[in-house]
Amino acid sequence: MKRTFLLALVFAFGLCAGRLWQGSRAGADSTDPPPLATENGDTNGDGDRDISDAVYLLLWLFTGGTEPAALSRDCPPRFVDNGDGTVTDSQTGLMWLQKVVDANGDGSVSAEDCVTKEQVYDLAQNLSFAGYDDWRVPLTAELASLVENPTHEWNESALDPLFDTAGGNFWIASTNAGDPCHGASFFMDAGGFVWLTQWCAYLLAVRTP
Secondary structure, eight states: OHHHHHHHHHHHHHHHHHHHHHHHHHHHOTTSOOOEESSTTOTTOSSOOSHHHHHHHHHHHHHOOOOOOEEOOOOOOSEEEOSSSEEEETTTOOEEESSOOOTTOSSSOOGGGOBOHHHHHHHHHTOOBTTBOOOBOOOHHHHHTTOOOOOSSTTOOSSOTTSOOOSOEEEOSOOOSSOTTTOOEEEOOTTOOEEEOOSOBBOOOEEOO
């Protein structure tokens, strides 16, 4: 009984203290924009997670207090342009070429840069770009992880706009598509991501820093 009474007293004291704290905040400047939470649990949007967040939440639940702060959506971009023709995926840590490999070395990317399975591994092994020479053919899951912006328009890339490449066939380091002689590639446009076997495809090289 005493324990229940003590808990009720603490609860009531917390609500009163929270009311006073909330009132002092509201009186400071009523024109302030609603606070945004920096992380889950920061219900009052003050940038910290502490006992004041619990009081704030209780006031909202039991006394009609101010609604908990919305979680900020101002997130950093997933893909970072390194300014040297490469893009870093902050989610996986992988570094990618911003464009497919210019296989014939003519300074532009065209259908002539579509290479065969026999050519793609040599192309990756001999590739030196942006000061790195450890580029490789991406694994299936690595290439699939880039698909973030599917579209239903034909010949539009399903990749982030930082990647300067149109939709098309891209080599993956796999021969498990039912055609071990020719390997496999992914077709990344027209809103889809379809496993294909190909005679030739482009190389969007990747490296692990």
